[in-house]
Amino acid sequence: MEYPKVFKEVINHFTLLPGIGNKGAERMVYKLLELDQESLVAFGKALIDLKDSIKYCQVCGQLSDQDICPICQDNDRDQKTICIVESPKDVFAMEKIKEYKGTYHVLHGTISMMDGKTIDDLNIASLMKRLNDPVDEIIIATNPTREGETTALFLAKFLSKYNVKVSRIANGLPIGSQLDYADEMTILKSLEGRKDMY
Amino acid sequence: MEYPKVFKEVINHFTLLPGIGNKGAERMVYKLLELDQESLVAFGKALIDLKDSIKYCQVCGQLSDQDICPICQDNDRDQKTICIVESPKDVFAMEKIKEYKGTYHVLHGTISMMDGKTIDDLNIASLMKRLNDPVDEIIIATNPTREGETTALFLAKFLSKYNVKVSRIANGLPIGSQLDYADEMTILKSLEGRKDMY
Numbered sequence: 150m151e152y153p154k155v156f157k158e159v160i161n162h163f164t165l166l167p168g169i170g171n172k173g174a175e176r177m178v179y180k181l182l183e184l185d186q187e188s189l190v191a192f193g194k195a196l197i198d199l200k201d202s203i204k205y206c207q208v209c210g211q212l213s214d215q216d217i218c219p220i221c222q223d224n225d226r227d228q229k230t231i232c233i234v235e236s237p238k239d240v241f242a243m244e245k246i247k248e249y250k251g252t253y254h255v256l257h258g259t260i261s262m263m264d265g266k267t268i269d270d271l272n273i274a275s276l277m278k279r280l281n282d283p284v285d286e287i288i289i290a291t292n293p294t295r296e297g298e299t300t301a302l303f304l305a306k307f308l309s310k311y312n313v314k315v316s317r318i319a320n321g322l323p324i325g326s327q328l329d330y331a332d333e334m335t336i337l338k339s340l341e342g343r344k345d346m347y
Numbered sequence: 348m349e350y351p352k353v354f355k356e357v358i359n360h361f362t363l364l365p366g367i368g369n370k371g372a373e374r375m376v377y378k379l380l381e382l383d384q385e386s387l388v389a390f391g392k393a394l395i396d397l398k399d400s401i402k403y404c405q406v407c408g409q410l411s412d413q414d415i416c417p418i419c420q421d422n423d424r425d426q427k428t429i430c431i432v433e434s435p436k437d438v439f440a441m442e443k444i445k446e447y448k449g450t451y452h453v454l455h456g457t458i459s460m461m462d463g464k465t466i467d468d469l470n471i472a473s474l475m476k477r478l479n480d481p482v483d484e485i486i487i488a489t490n491p492t493r494e495g496e497t498t499a500l501f502l503a504k505f506l507s508k509y510n511v512k513v514s515r516i517a518n519g520l521p522i523g524s525q526l527d528y529a530d531e532m533t534i535l536k537s538l539e540g541r542k543d544m545y
Contacts, residue, residue, distance in 0.1 A: 150442045153412045155393055155400040162390040165382065166375045177364045179436060181397060184363065189394050192360040195353055196391035199376070200384050202353040214351045238377060244348045 208279065210255035210272040212237040220252055227251045229285040233276070233304060235259055235292060243290065251288070254279070259296035260303055268303055286314045293320050293338075406477065408453035408470040410435040418450055425449045427483040431474075431502060433457055433490060441488065449486070452477070457494035458501055466501055484512045491518050491536075 152160070156178055163174035181189060205211065206218035209231075213219075220226060220240075230251030234240055240253050256271040289304055291297035301317055308315050320338035322331055331339075350358070354376055361372035379387060403409065404416035407429075411417075418424060418438075428449030432438055438451045454469040487502055489495035499515055506513050518536035520529055529537075 150416075150418060150439060152439075153401050153410055155396050156410065158389075158393045159397055162386070162393060165378070165386070167378050168371065168374070173366065175436065176366070178397070179434070180363070180365050181394065182401070186398050188360070188363070189397060191356075193391035193394035195356045195360060196379065196394065197388050198353050199357055199379060199387060203351050203380070212351055212354065218348075220348060236377070238373065241348060241350075 205255075208275065209253050210257060210275060211240050211253060225250075227285075229283060230288070231276075231279065231284060231286075232288040232290050234290050235297060235300070239290065239292075251286075256291070256300070259291060259294075259300040261296045262299075268300075268307065271300075273307075280308075280311050280313065284311075284313045286316060288316050288318065290318045403453075406473065407451050408455060408473060409438050409451060423448075425483075427481060428486070429474075429477065429482060429484075430486040430488050432488050433495060433498070437488065437490075449484075454489070454498070457489060457492075457498040459494045460497075466498075466505065469498075471505075478506075478509050478511065482509075482511045484514060486514050486516065488516045 151157070159178050159181065160171065160174040163169050163177050164171060169177070181192075202214075204213050204216060206213045206221055207216050208221040209218060211218045211220070215222075221228075227250050231254050232243060232249065232251055233254045233256060234243065235256050235258065237255055237257075240255060243249055243253070254272070254276050256273075258266060258271055260266055260268055260271070287308055289301045291300045291304075305315055305317070319342050320335065321342055322328065322335060322339045328336065349355075357376050357379065358369065358372040361367050361375050362369060367375070379390075382390075400412075402411050402414060404411045404419055405414050406419040407416060409416045409418070419426075425448050429452050430441060430447065430449055431452045431454060432441065433454050433456065435453055435455075438453060441447055441451070452470070452474050454471075456464060456469055458464055458466055458469070485506060487499045489498045489502075503513055503515070517540050518533065519540050520526065520533060520537045526534065
């Protein structure tokens, strides 16, 4: 007893996605069979159109409908402050705090020894172009992971030849967390990054 | 800052699937963007073709590439024993034990007072047709849930007018489980269903 061919095909496609195993993919396909054909066609077409219809901002590299994203076009934002992040979803995360008024630069990845990815594989050319105009500060907001830290160090070195202030987002205990549940590295970083209260 | 239109569209489609929330759907779409266009087209086309290319066996109602599924065509199997299950995936579950040599009948649902689904909404017409030929035994293997039990009772009543042995799969403690973790109903069923050892 085997699944029909297209059934298996759809299962295989789903298992390419993060967090979806064979069993999960099966459940997806059974659910799809319950949807009407119209929804399936819309779903299928959206997948096919996805890549062609999505643009990346020519300035910062963020996902966008337009050639230049709304943030890079917005003169109410501080165009002289650039926050460097790893991926488009990090921009959405930063925007959620509603406090940051500068712009972004999306690297689309990190330097990774494991995967043989160097700084040349990142969205750096357009960053260099942005540095031709005066920039006040560059905030490096890559993730505090091995790859993110490596990338931050490389970027800091790379940016040292430009006349620009470079900063790194802080590490420490997340709000609402408990000291006795935190890992040693986080506590260490939290201690090193302590601030004078008076 | 908003996601591009098609991006949001694909997210919405994914959230229709079981166990996928907004955050999970976002992760899926980011992953899709990393795939090559060829894979996306294949994925999209498979979704569009899914329903049209999948047939249901005209005899038992199981998912199939053909008009009649391999099990219903297989003369090495006992065509006079029919195991009634709720859904196509239950057939795969039964086949995994590699012990059952009869055929199946897939109801494609259960009777459900909540959803207003009656026996007429199930795949019953083709079951009646099968009962025109001699049948030795019908095993009702709907799930031991409220809906599955209701459906089993209805089926038993419905089948009583035919000259056929009707049985129901056993309830009890699953193999490898522990008595003190089992719920009361399972223990009760396990006690009621006890078998003489000598």
